[in-house]
Amino acid sequence: MSTPLDLSAFRRELHAHPELAGEERETAQRILAVLKALKPDGLLTELGGTGLLATFGKDEAGLQVMVRCELDALAIPEVNDFEHRSVIPGKSHKCGHDGHMAILTGLAEKLSNKRPARGRVHLLYQPAEENGTGAASVLADPRMKDRHFDLVLALHNLPGYPLGSAVVRKGAFTASVNSLVITLQGRTSHAAEPEHGINPALAVAEILAGSQALQHNVPEEDGLRVVTVVHVDLGSKDYGISAGRAEVHLTVRCWTDAELRQLEQEVQQLARTTAGKHKLYVDIRRCFTFQANRNEDAAAELVEQAVRSTGHALVPRAHPFKWGEDFGLFTARYKGCMFGLGAGEEHSALHNPDYDFPDALIPHGVAIFEAAVRQYLDG
Numbered sequence: 001m002s003t004p005l006d007l008s009a010f011r012r013e014l015h016a017h018p019e020l021a022g023e024e025r026e027t028a029q030r031i032l033a034v035l036k037a038l039k040p041d042g043l044l045t046e047l048g049g050t051g052l053l054a055t056f057g058k059d060e061a062g063l064q065v066m067v068r069c070e071l072d073a074l075a076i077p078e079v080n081d082f083e084h085r086s087v088i089p090g091k092s093h094k095c096g097h098d099g100h101m102a103i104l105t106g107l108a109e110k111l112s113n114k115r116p117a118r119g120r121v122h123l124l125y126q127p128a129e130e131n132g133t134g135a136a137s138v139l140a141d142p143r144m145k146d147r148h149f150d151l152v153l154a155l156h157n158l159p160g161y162p163l164g165s166a167v168v169r170k171g172a173f174t175a176s177v178n179s180l181v182i183t184l185q186g187r188t189s190h191a192a193e194p195e196h197g198i199n200p201a202l203a204v205a206e207i208l209a210g211s212q213a214l215q216h217n218v219p220e221e222d223g224l225r226v227v228t229v230v231h232v233d234l235g236s237k238d239y240g241i242s243a244g245r246a247e248v249h250l251t252v253r254c255w256t257d258a259e260l261r262q263l264e265q266e267v268q269q270l271a272r273t274t275a276g277k278h279k280l281y282v283d284i285r286r287c288f289t290f291q292a293n294r295n296e297d298a299a300a301e302l303v304e305q306a307v308r309s310t311g312h313a314l315v316p317r318a319h320p321f322k323w324g325e326d327f328g329l330f331t332a333r334y335k336g337c338m339f340g341l342g343a344g345e346e347h348s349a350l351h352n353p354d355y356d357f358p359d360a361l362i363p364h365g366v367a368i369f370e371a372a373v374r375q376y377l378d379g
């Protein structure tokens with residue numbers, strides 16, 4: 001057995017060197033250096049771009065477990081001034097993916113010291129979670145084609161919950177999310193003669209107001225419907241021109257994929273009707289999709305058992321979380337469970353500029369993952 005890893009120091013090193021979705025080359029190199037010393041039984045690099053897959057155990061015929069973390073940081077300037085602050089201007093780890101990577105690496109160390117006798121464990125360091133493309137690109141990698149996983153697991157840290165407490169749900173864990181880009185094409189004219197053009201401004205106003213009226217933003221209840229305006233673009237800053245074109249960018253989210261399709265149709269109908277009324281051409285594009293994470297009952301029970309057996313508290317939660325998570329693509333394909341791990345009740349929220357993953361949480365995540373994985377493989 002080699003010297004134990006200093007996972008807090010490793011987490012801080014990752015925190016200081018954040019990279020955005022799809023660019024995580026250096027981050028992957030830092031992880032690769034640590035992983036190699038742990039001598040995994042299999043190792044894939046550049047998976048779906050910058051991803052890594054480290055395998056522990058040699059039993060190809062037995063049960064296959066995959067545990068995932070994310071590599072990417074965000075385009076948010078860090079306001080903290082502690083020693084391990086981001087050295088890259090305008091970028092920082094504000095979702096705690098640095099901590100998730102440290103947890104997975106701690107799990108790698110445990111599996112390296114005591115290799116699974118039956119089955120195998122695959123640790124996935126996934127790129128580009130924040131823009132919703134990473135899980136898809138990993139699954140599309142030709143080297144993933146013939147792989148099957150019997151169980152997939154992931155966690156996300158949860159500010160607002162007691163440190164080390166766990167939120168495990170059966171069914172949906174996160175919302176279904178989609179983005180809609182509505183383009184309205186009219187006709188420019190002289191600003192003095194708006195009657196000779198078709199200005200989309202009023203239609204934009206109607207679409208904004210109408211889409212907000214479709215909401216039921218009560219996360220404590222069934223039937224969540226959230227429509228968020230993220231960007232509007234109308235005309236240009238040329239004071240002689242009456243605007244002729246506009247774009248409205250919205251995100252829509254619901255608890256289930258079926259409810260999301262319904263809400264999207266209503267938004268699209270609103271856009272088409274409004275455009276028709278104002279004699280505008282309309283084009284609607286969907287992007288940035290996150291499928292809801294669907295936790296399988298037995299997988300959720302396994303994680304609950306792991307939480308209890310490692311002395312952690314379970315916090316009930318009646319409804320899923322409103323954010324999207326591309327781990328939903330894995331749970332759509334394989335049985336699995338994504339769960340939440342409390343980061344502290346007073347901890348600053350995810351994506352806040354002063355957020356920093358709490359190092360004290362690392363051993364809790366490692367312990368719960370290890371218990372779940374060994375329980376599953378050893379039966």
Ligand SMILES: [Zn+2]
Pocket residue numbers: 094095130350351
């Ligand atoms: Zn995030």
Ligand SMILES: [Zn+2]
Pocket residue numbers: 070095096097156
């Ligand atoms: Zn995240």
